[in-house]
Amino acid sequence: MTVLVIELTPGANMAYLAALTLGAGRRAGLAAVAGVALGLTLIGVAAAVGLAALVAASPAIWAALRWAGGLYLLYLAWETWRGDKETSPAGTGSLIRTNARYFSRGVITNILNPKAALFYVAIVPRFLPESGPTLGHGLGLTAISVAVATTVHLAIVLLAARMHPLLSQPGRMERTRQGLAIGLGAIAIWFLLTTTSPQV
Template sequence: MHWEAFAAFAALQLLFALTPGPAVLFTVAHGMRSGWGASLKAGLGIQFGNGIYFTLSALGLGALLSTSETLFHAVKWVGAAYLMYLGFKAIRDARANAAPRGDAPVPVTQRPFAQGVLTQLANPKSVLFFGALMPQFVDPAAPLLPQYLLFGAICFVTEMPVLAVYGWVAAQGRRLAASERVAVWRERISGALLMGVGASLAAIRRAT
């Protein structure tokens, strides 16, 4: 294995992680809305979505996702619509969500981890990154499984701390705003961020 390739991959992944994109906006939205714990769960969901794309790429299915224009647009528009719906719902129900809630169970699709997985799977940039870009760093003459495992570890240790910091900063603003009126606006801003994530996914174009 060529360690220079892993170093280049790590630098590229860190650059992507530091650049505010759908994953960052999604994590910030949950940090503002429900605190740092929720943002961490959202970040872990994003990493789980990355793991699924790693598996698809290792099986050779990532290339199909990255080269099929139909699949690309289907993933993009379904993901964008899902996040726009979440954002609209958060804005519409801002006053009700800002009120103190009991221990009523939260549907799985509304939990930060599950939303993080779905958000990452719906991000066409992830399809391109793991399906087309990452294989360029793989040495076909060396065992593939250790390389994919190392790439996966690199993605986790570079991206998860960045998302955790973004989520922590967002959660601090939430802690400073305890009044119900501010909580309503916090819900609305969180919803606007989710809609922004959906809009950013919709704006992504497939490279030709």
Template sequence: MLTPEQFFGFLLAAVLITVSPGPDNLMVLGMGISKGRRHGVAFGLGCALGCLSHTALAVVGVSAVIAASPMAFSVLKIVGGLYLIWLGVQALRSRGSAQVVRDGLGEASLRRLFFKGVFANAINPKVVLFFLSFLPQFVLPARGHVGWQMAQLGVVFTLQAAILFSLLGLFSGVIGQWLHKAPRIGLWLDRVAGAVFVGLGLRLIVSR
């Protein structure tokens, strides 16, 4: 099982990253605004559950690296840390200009929107790379069962994303108006997420 430090540290980072403006949560907002709350929730749940496919790929990939060479795992974490720093710098430099995207579909069933969310998230190569970089940062190799630790972290990420995306869809109208009236909120959310990314990357490089 995850230690309390692992769980709460990862949960805090995951929440900050999930709420920062990005393609997934902006599409959930747009879906809720243009089609209604239930449609936004359905699409958001699909996007969240799509993270499970990335978790599985990360578990298999990292487990293969460890089997090949324990040193390779350290290299993977360092490379991942550098990637997270790069993402953080990009977020810190952003102008917070992301706009809520309204989906162009006509009438769509809730089931169709749910699976569209799953598919849109599952085929995104950037999310695959993110999971390969992000999850290992919270793994404690000394505790063993690295693959199981990563699987638990992936489930935690998926659950918090499902809750937050559902809330975005449910309150999409209010949140959309709020962001429209105060666009700088998106800027500061990007700044917070950027600081989290950079902090995680630096923590890894300094500690190893």
């Protein structure tokens, strides 16, 4: 339930997947969902093997991760606002030629996603046994969280794909894209201002 509530709150994945699917179509969105799932899995596994504790104990590492993620989200917001070819139907073939590129962007987006990092560093440890949490516990929680997140992300992509015909007119598409870009930028700024520490 905790994972579901967190995933339903506005975040980088939600805005990015919606913008990508509205602009480049359902296949691009589904490829990005797969990349997002892999990115979340990598972060979860890293946390399970002890890197979460290392990040939580090191203000320098946390600050580097936080700034890298926040600046990357701002870059995605700017790219979306400009109507970059990745989220533009006319330019899909020239900038990103295969769904593998959408997949890799999904992976990168989540490796540098402050919300995902904060979840695995500050939230997941609270659900581990106080006496001797094992690698199995961490991997199990990772599997559950990735499954729930992927379900939510698939729903977002499918909904955006259904809305695409309604927003296919140039004026509507541009306004929608710019609205999503503003939302993504606001999320990036909010994370930079509020996640000064991995302790929540």
